[in-house]
Amino acid sequence: MGESRWSRIIVAGVITGAVLVAFNRGGGQERAEVPPVVPSRIEIPSLGIEAPLMKLGVKGGEIELPPYEKPDHAGWVKDSVVPGDPGPAVILGHVDTKTDPAVFYRLKEMREGQAIKVVRSDGKVAQYRVDSIEQVSKHDFPADKVYLEDGLRLITCGGKFDWDENEYDDNVIVYATLVKPADPKA
Template structure:
C-alpha cells in the first residue's frame, strides 16, 4: 500500500457527522512464527478485518533496510525479556491510556480495541512485546462516534518525542520517536512498517488523512516509528 500527503492537524475540530473506528490497513509479513501478512480494515461500519494472507514469495523475514524511519540509535538499549504492556504514556500529546490485548478471533480477523472506549490502546499480543527484539505493534482509534479518541493527535508527534510503556514486569520502556509518516491505505508499505527488526522498536498506528464520505473511511494511516531508548524500574 505509497506515501501520501500528510494528514490534517489531528487537533482540529472534526466535521464529519459520525466517526469511524480503527479497522484497516495493518499488514505484517510473517516472521519465525509463520503468521503471514495481515490486513486491518478501517471502516466506520465494519469490525476489524485483520485476515491472514498468503505470504508473498518476494518477502523474506530479513532485517529491513536501515532508513530514517526504522533505524534505531547507535546507543539503543538491548532487548528486554517478554512482558505484556500495561499502560502507555505520551506526554507531548497528553496520552495516558491502558492496554488491551488484541488477537486473531475465531472469524480469522483481528479483534480491534473496543469502539466505545475512547481512551484505550491495543497491543497485537502475538507479535513482539514492547521492549522485546522486533517491532511491537500498538494501535488506537483516532476517534469514536462520540468524538476524539486516544490517538487523535498522534500525527502531532515529532522526532525526539518520548513514548513510555509500563510493562507487567514493572519495567518502563522509554521509546524515542524516529519519524511520523502518513501512508495511503491503497499503497501501504508493509515491509517498512511490519518487517522483523534486530532491535526493540515500536509502531504506533491510527487512521489519518482525508475522510471519504462515500466509503465512510479515512484514506490514510498515520504510523509512528520509534526505538527503545532507555529502561528503568516502575
C-alpha cells in the same frame, strides 16, 4: 506481498510455540506458572496521553481493533513483541469515534525526538524516541516496515474520511526506537 510475509511470521510463531511446548513437557521438574509479560499502559508526555492497553489478536488475516466503546484505550498487537524487548512492537488506537476524539486523536502532532513510554505488567517501563511520522494511503500500507523492523509502531487513521466506505483513506504511523530497555521503575 505483505500479507504473505505476515502469514509466515504467524506460522513461524505457531511453530516456535509448539517447539517450546514440546521442550517443556516431561522435564521431570514442576515449574511454577509465570504469567506472561504484557504491556499495560502507554504514556506520551508531549501529547498528554496516558492510556490503558488491551491485547489485540489477528482473526481471518485481519488485526482486531480496540472497541469503539473504549475510545480512551489503545491496543497492543499480541503477535508483535512486548515493548521493551527486541523486535517490532505494534500499538493501535482510534483517531476518533462518531461523536468524540479518541486516544490517538493527536498522534499526527508527534515530532522526531519525542518520548513514548510503555509500562509493562512486570513493573518495567520501556522508553522509545520518535524517529519519524508518516501518513500513508491504506492501499500502500508499509507492512514490512511496520511488522518486520525493530522498534515501536503506533498506528491510527488519518487523512480524508471516505463517507462511502465509512473509513479514513490513510494511516498515520509513528516509528520509534528503543532508547531505554524495560528496567524496573526507580
